[in-house]
Amino acid sequence: MIILAFDIFGTVLDTSTVIQEFRNKQLEYTWLLTIMGKYVEFEEITKITLRYILKVRGEESKFDEELNKWKNLKAYEDTKYLKEISEIAEVYALSNGSINEVKQHLERNGLLRYFKGIFSAESVKEYKPSPKVYKYFLDSIGAKEAFLVSSNAFDVIGAKNAGMRSIFVNRKNTIVDPIGGKPDVIVNDFKELYEWILRYK
Known part of the structure; x- marks a missing residue:
């Protein structure tokens, strides 16, 4: 999966x-x-x-x-697709925010149930795009391959640099940054992400 x-x-x-x-x-x-x-x-x-x-x-x-x-940040409307995505993929959070802060945000927006776990930069005491954050995640779940899903270009670049694959959610219709290599996948929203996962399977 x-x-x-x-x-x-x-x-x-x-x-x-x-x-x-x-x-x-x-x-x-x-x-x-x-x-x-x-x-x-x-x-x-x-x-x-x-x-x-x-x-x-x-x-x-x-x-x-x-x-x-x-x-009290609100989730994007298309995050409703996290329900379907979580049924065909292992879904985790990987954030600069603390585990407690992220948990509160996801719970408040009714999304926490779709995440198998929350991983935070606080565990390595460095922030993304430090390679330590992404490697910590991979080591923690015991996976050799995983995709970072992010709308932040620096995050996508950081993940690629650390050996993760990446999915850029291009919410603002921006040009992909030339430094750090291209994302493995580019989608406009979570609906497109869900449709891509269906094809990936």
């Missing part, structure tokens, strides 16, 4: 409701910390980033409001 490791933020959960400067800086901080050999919990990075962005914007009073948006 095909093994799929789903990225969560931006792939399963729609992050367009939060300030995009915040989301971009949040990712930047995870990369900087990993490069510097330092680790800060993802929830704390989220708060630090949000405070910084809101201070730059002169909107510090909106902290609680904006943090609440992050904590």
